Amino acid sequence: MFDSHNRVGLDAEVSDSAIARSGGQAGGMTDVSATDIAAELRRVEKYWTPRVIGRVNDQYIKVARLLGELVWHAHEHEDEMFLVVSGRLRIQLPDDREVVLGPGQFHVVPRGVQHNPIADEEVEIVLIETVTTAHTGDVTVDGTVPIEQQVGDFS
Incomplete structure (x- = not known):
């Protein structure tokens, strides 16, 4: 139902931590702060280390800075x-296919598809992934970042 300000009322419970992050109050849409993606990207200290900055239902919104090559991997489920926020990202796919993304462009790698992201220059990205998505999917390497580390102070 819409209120007198044409806002949708919130009937679902909202956690105290979500309220604190939004700067608002449960049940209302006042004092909700915006997330500054550029500022969140500046907080990323290491390449290939995603950082959770938000959540929508069962999807995490993450930011990462990339340089070099990650690893061939797939996410089964x-x-x-x-x-891409800045830079140019190449995503290698099976059969010598490749997707090249520039600022403002996105690509969805379907579940189960092997892929290898490559950043020939520094790239800043936003990732939207199901909360169960493992960083390097079916492969574990020295640079694999566990989800608990990606979530950090967003909890």
Whole structure:
């Protein structure tokens, strides 16, 4: 139902931590702060280390800075969305296919598809992934970042 300000009322419970992050109050849409993606990207200290900055239902919104090559991997049960904020990202796919993304462009790698992201220059991205998505999918390497570390102070 809409209120007198044409806002949708919130009937679902909202956690105290979500209220604190939004700067608002449960049940209302006042004092909700915006997330500054550029500022969140500046907080990323290491390449290939995603950082959770938000959550929508069962999807995490993450930011990452990339340089070099990650590893060929697949996510058996989850799709993975790459949105380039700055730079140029190549995503290698099976059969010598490749997707090249520039700022403002995104690509969804379907579940189960092997892929290898490559950043020939520094790239800043937003990832939207199901909360169960493992960083390097079916492969574990020295640079694999556990979800608990990605979530960090967002909890």
